[in-house]
Amino acid sequence: MRRRPVDLPDVPVVVVSHRGPVSFRREADGTRSVRRGAGGLVTALAGLGRHLPDAVWVCAAATEEDATVAREHGGRALTVAFDPHPRVVGPSDDAEDTLQVRLVEVDPERHADFYGVVANPLLWFVQHNLFGLATAPSFTERDHDAFRKGYAAVNEQFADAVATEVEDREGRALVLVHDYHFYLVPELVRRRCPNAVITHFVHIPWPGPSAWRILPREMRGRLLTGLLGNDVVAFHTEGFARNFLLCAQEILGLPVDLAAMTVDAGDRRIEVKHYPISIDVAAFRALAATPAVEDHVRQLREDLAGSGCRLVVRVDRTDPSKNIVRGFRAFGLMLEQHPELVGQVTFLALLQPSRLDIPEYTDYLARIGAEVALVNARHARSGHRPIDLRLEDNLPLAVASYRLADVLVVNALADGMNLVAKEAVVVSERDLVLALSENTGAHQELGAFAVTLHPFDVQQQADAMYAALTMPSARRAEQCRAAARVVEENDVGKWLRAQLADVAPLLAADPSR
């Protein structure tokens, strides 16, 4: 018997997300390798799937080898075992903890429109409020085409895959759709599978109606209508959930109940919920103790011992929503206003270059470099560089920096949750002070134990960084421990259990489901 995470009716589960739980690669020696997908969401949901008797994960074939594997299986799901390492198993194999994975192969041109034009940057920019509306966006036929032939077409392809899986299970299943790539999927699946229970989790911010009005009428209408195919639409915060209801009310003219948090579409009532996502605390602490992380800790200790100085850390993708430039500007301002700190504090910025095919992102990366040069030129001392900028994706180094940081800076303009903040506080060895933007979902849980950053106020950020660096050690310890306790109590398991508990009555309500 497999353990079930909550008292869930015995129903098949179909998970849908762009990235999947495994990915295949053709190695230099010609062999095929398979790797576990990264990220908190994948970990959490893979855990769920593996504890259920019948679960299938529908995701994009992300590599050429994924596409080859998909074709070898005729586009149908394959069975993957995870322990001790991920591998494809056959039907006769009696491996435990298996998960079915259906890799959807998408035509590259179509995928480029879907992913590189619509999902990013368009939806990402709308949802993170990143457009300077005086000049952008400016929709032309090219964008409308990208929506219809890219985004909508890929959504149709995924909906078809999902509906096929549900139909294979006699139309009775719990479908868990994830994120901004698949807003049209729920309604399409609903049409073919009226007895499915469908939920959607949106992992990025959901802004109010005026932000959605940036999108052409057809796009915003289809996205909202697509999401109303769900039984439950869920977000990280109550504010995002309320904004979704306001969009249904103002853009579609539907009746909403802002107290009960529901919207009526036709004869169906959709519930709008919020569940703050989190991390797997035990797994993350285990990662923090691996040799790769220990090596970086040793190296960092040596580097810092040389200058005897304190450590400010940030770990982000080079995304304009992360507000990296203002963060450096604030750090420079702090050094200017508190010259006694010059040479005494290093800002280690681990920034993973991101989406460099998009001009806004290369421009932003250039601005980052420019600001770092200015601050370092003004405040360098012999043998000490105020900002240590590392443009790489290095998870062990990131985790090592969490362990040793005195201050962690998260000053995002907008962020659905921000897991960096949650990761750092549970592995800190120096009672780090969290300097946390009020515009992150995480601020709702951790704001009381953090120094709050106002993302647009450079002076306020400079003052807050100074306050963080000069906070008495007893207070640091108290706050860091309190923040860690919050994360320990609200870990990713709780996030998942809360959603499943809420959906259980829906599954039980209609026995025909």
Place this chain on the structure above:
Amino acid sequence: MRRRPVDLPDVPVVVVSHRGPVSFRREADGTRSVRRGAGGLVTALAGLGRHLPDAVWVCAAATEEDATVAREHGGRALTVAFDPHPRVVGPSDDAEDTLQVRLVEVDPERHADFYGVVANPLLWFVQHNLFGLATAPSFTERDHDAFRKGYAAVNEQFADAVATEVEDREGRALVLVHDYHFYLVPELVRRRCPNAVITHFVHIPWPGPSAWRILPREMRGRLLTGLLGNDVVAFHTEGFARNFLLCAQEILGLPVDLAAMTVDAGDRRIEVKHYPISIDVAAFRALAATPAVEDHVRQLREDLAGSGCRLVVRVDRTDPSKNIVRGFRAFGLMLEQHPELVGQVTFLALLQPSRLDIPEYTDYLARIGAEVALVNARHARSGHRPIDLRLEDNLPLAVASYRLADVLVVNALADGMNLVAKEAVVVSERDLVLALSENTGAHQELGAFAVTLHPFDVQQQADAMYAALTMPSARRAEQCRAAARVVEENDVGKWLRAQLADVAPLLAADPSR
């Protein structure tokens, strides 16, 4: 006996706005001249004031001569008669239709911070959603200072002037505060005059909470708290009113009732209302028949007869919120996609240069010029210039162009109301087609009789302009007449009467007031 516009209790009225109903000037010959203030608001409220037994208008001394006049009167109100022409009258003068005007002299440096740093561009940009948040704004001590020593200080000065006028009337008065310059005034007046009935009309868009979170905590908190000193806060549309309540709920944590449209602050309940402003139809039609306008009509007819072509018109300030560049781009796209129209249609753009001390505005003006050059270079024919750009403030020419326009383009990104649309339809001689942005307040009243423009969708705008230019004449006539009827029925008198009718019970409710 003076006529009273509604059954209003016999109570003194204090109007507060940045621009006033009159302005003084020292002429070249050394004499002092006095002019009527321009604009619909001033006309409407001056009409109100002149029909009430005791009304005083508190406004900024806008010219040096205004300041001299203010000083001559020891900072107190002066009495102005309007018929047949505006003039200052003495207490013994028995002129009818007088209004008291209190000119508040503001220190120029303080005014520069108040007006040129905070009100424009900061509040204007926040409320019209114009910031590209990846890079701007970036608050420093300079901005905080401008708020405290400029905006707040000027608001205190105005509140002091208002409270003095109310106290001179034994604390019993109806105070009508106007627009984004004076968000702090109501609470300051409330403190000194608890028995006053205070209302505030916000003439520009009120965005949702996330837009206000761009402002530092102190600023947004003080602005909202200032407005909660009112008994009634009013906007042009229900959406703006709802956004205000959401701000009170999410930013201040106050209990709001989104059905009753109220918010509770302390022991007071504030009503949040919406009244779409309009124009004085009769006065505007009279203006359209003046010789100055007739001259321009004749000239325009000659110009157009030469090319025999149709006329698209826009009249705006060169403000990024007006979306001028995308409008020209759409016009160029239409010519590209419908080459048969090249040489057959002229886009007359009367653009009043605006706020050129602000870099964003000079940049935007440059972009306008650049786009016009591109379109004109691509589509010019011998003797015909596709876009006729005139960078001047010329009201008679604007009104003449309304009379002759085939299409009026209003494609604003965001606009509280937009009175150009209302003016044009009541004087059109060619059954103009209104091409109207869905993001204007006016679209709620006139959208049903207009071609709707999506401000960010250049292709859609090009299609809509083409549809407008090729609309069958019977349909044009029908729609234009229907739009004119809406404006005739909902003119500025109705706007004012509705507000006064709603406030009457408040004035009657407490006899101690």
